[in-house]
């Protein structure tokens with residue numbers, strides 16, 4: 505009988521914090537400036553430059569730590585992680601090893617109707633490295649230190665996940681929490697959320713973990729899912745062939761759907777960590793901690809309860825809408841503006857989700873204003889435009905945030921409910937499709953569809969569908 509294997513997965517998640525300035529200097533964290541425009545002696549590692557900790561970084565880290573049920577380390581401190589790499593001008597990264605800001609937390613995930621706690625081992629604050637650019641010129645690499653010193657938190661889970669499905673559920677939960685806190689936009693594609701997957705396999709029922717590998721360069725949930733599946737199979741194949749899994753860091757190539765060994769995996773001792781002598785310990789007093797606790801925004805679980813009470817929408821709707829902070833914000837404002845929460849929910853869940861998928865976008869990328877959607881809902885509810893025109897107009901709102909009222913007038917999209925006009929057009933449709941007419945008269949209800957279709961086409965989609973139906977039935 506073939507052996508059964510269990511996959512054991514733990515994650516290291518780096519999240520770029522949404523501060524305006526870097527962690528140890530006052531340079532801007534803005535994305536996309538000219539190379540090395542946002543730099544100073546501190547973030548380019550000049551000798552003698554001294555780091556000064558950004559208070560906002562600590563507050564975001566505390567907020568995240570509290571939201572994922574961690575204990576906040578009331579006296580935490582920074583250590584130097586020593587390694588040489590050209591994107592790291594100090595030759596060490598300022599990070600936290602011995603006393604990270606948060607420890608021993610968990611988040612709850614749900615997969616296939618089952619709830620499970622994924623424990624968080626610890627979360628620490630650290631600085632990001634610069635970026636190497638290899639393809640600009642042929643024979644040299646360039647370095648851009650704009651990202652050097654951008655604040656990060658690294659959230660290290662326990663190896664509690666057993667499948668790609670659980671991993672994605674964990675990441676989605678984490679991302680939602682952090683987005684709700686406003687601590688980061690958590691965009692995988694842009695690197696503000698980065699995931700390293702530690703994976704090992706073992707025979708089902710074994711107590712001991714197998715040798716794990718770490719996979720990097722995973723920049724979408726799809727890539728993470730594919731990488732987990734491929735790595736699981738690679739390790740099982742090795743074991744089946746009587747070979748060993750080597751502890752190493754592997755780079756995932758999503759185009760080739762394969763991973764490649766990058767380097768043998770380092771342990772903490774390889775980095776010769778020691779306390780950073782330039783920074784004083786971070787002491788969090790009771791008052792500070794209480795203030796951050798009091799400032800925690802409404803999280804998703806709380807919104808779910810409130811939506812039921814305030815907007816009376818089904819739980820399944822509320823769950824879908826609150827899966828993204830951006831979506832929830834748009835929903836609340838739209839619902840209040842148009843006075844029709846259920847319609848607002850429907851537009852977000854159906855058309856908005858469809859367009860996001862079509863354009864390969866995240867809910868956080870939604871750019872239209874709630875006012876536009878609210879007006880559209882009112883126009884459709886008042887019968888000013890019919891539902892198929894409303895869908896077309898919504899595509900314009902989604903893409904360009906147009907004013908639907910103005911657009912409908914300009915493009916002449918108002919629903920035609922003038923009976924005289926409709927009767928004339930319908931008479932033409934009846935004349936043109938004798939087959940459908942005789943089918944309908946012969947008892948085939950469905951044949952009416954062809955006549956409605958023909959009428960709508962002649963009306964360029966702008967007829968009142970209920971009225972068309974009524975007149976058609978009369979005239980037949």
Ligand SMILES: [Zn+2]
Nearest residue numbers: 529531544547
């Ligand atoms: Zn700087």
